[in-house]
Amino acid sequence: MNIRLLGTGGADGVPALYSDSRVSQYAREHGGKDIRSRTAAIVDGTLKIDLGPDTWAQMARERLDARDWSAIIFTHSDADHFSPDELMYALYPFNDFEFVGFIVYANELICRRILDKFPEWPFEMKMTRSFDPFTHGEYKITPIKAHHNPHEDAQNLIIQDDERTLLYGTDTGIWDDPTWEFLQDYKLDCLVLECSEGFNPTPYDGHIDANEFVEVLERLRKMGTVHDDTQVITTHHSHQGGGTYAELQDFFAPHGVTVGYDGMLVDF
Numbered sequence: 001m002n003i004r005l006l007g008t009g010g011a012d013g014v015p016a017l018y019s020d021s022r023v024s025q026y027a028r029e030h031g032g033k034d035i036r037s038r039t040a041a042i043v044d045g046t047l048k049i050d051l052g053p054d055t056w057a058q059m060a061r062e063r064l065d066a067r068d069w070s071a072i073i074f075t076h077s078d079a080d081h082f083s084p085d086e087l088m089y090a091l092y093p094f095n096d097f098e099f100v101g102f103i104v105y106a107n108e109l110i111c112r113r114i115l116d117k118f119p120e121w122p123f124e125m126k127m128t129r130s131f132d133p134f135t136h137g138e139y140k141i142t143p144i145k146a147h148h149n150p151h152e153d154a155q156n157l158i159i160q161d162d163e164r165t166l167l168y169g170t171d172t173g174i175w176d177d178p179t180w181e182f183l184q185d186y187k188l189d190c191l192v193l194e195c196s197e198g199f200n201p202t203p204y205d206g207h208i209d210a211n212e213f214v215e216v217l218e219r220l221r222k223m224g225t226v227h228d229d230t231q232v233i234t235t236h237h238s239h240q241g242g243g244t245y246a247e248l249q250d251f252f253a254p255h256g257v258t259v260g261y262d263g264m265l266v267d268f
Ligand SMILES: [Zn+2]
Pocket: 010, 011, 039, 078, 080, 081, 170, 171, 236
């Protein structure tokens, strides 16, 4: 299995559009891994996770073809993850009726918003719920509940094929007990986890900072969910977290964590 991180930035990207923050300025000057588009990923080239405002640029940058998507799996409805307007290009008149499309998997709120916008939505759409697994082709996908927004079933995703298990968690916060208990039964080959707040924790508890990332990781290690062979990668870094790529890497390297970057391909 592999996952390509198409975007690893916070909601306003890095550099952030209107920001003169130190991390934004550094990114403008140095480019490379410090440029972070809005968070999204793709598994095995076919399972698209989230559809944010940078989707077109990410696909073009990686020279990928959206016709290879067999599914779009949404995690939640925040604007950096769900840009419903981007769906219209799959439809007439931008596309013809021969386009087979993809199955959309999404929580109730997103399904409703898609149908509000496209009442004649032509492709299959399936509603997802936390802790309610579903299969898509060879994959078993289990959404688990994030601690992100009390008004929505915001989800992190466990994606499994016959051999491998991935946990992808953007917008996690520190999980509530049912999520921790649920994770006890899993052994991960790859963990991709958010670190939005970096070195600058905020009172908002729907995201985690670098120290909380390490706390979560240590707890997962104690449970055996993360083990010596698990690849651990960060994502969803806000410029407000105050860390450049190199600074984040210095912090995380001793913990056996790789700092994610746009375009990163992780094989596991
Ligand atoms: Zn987000």
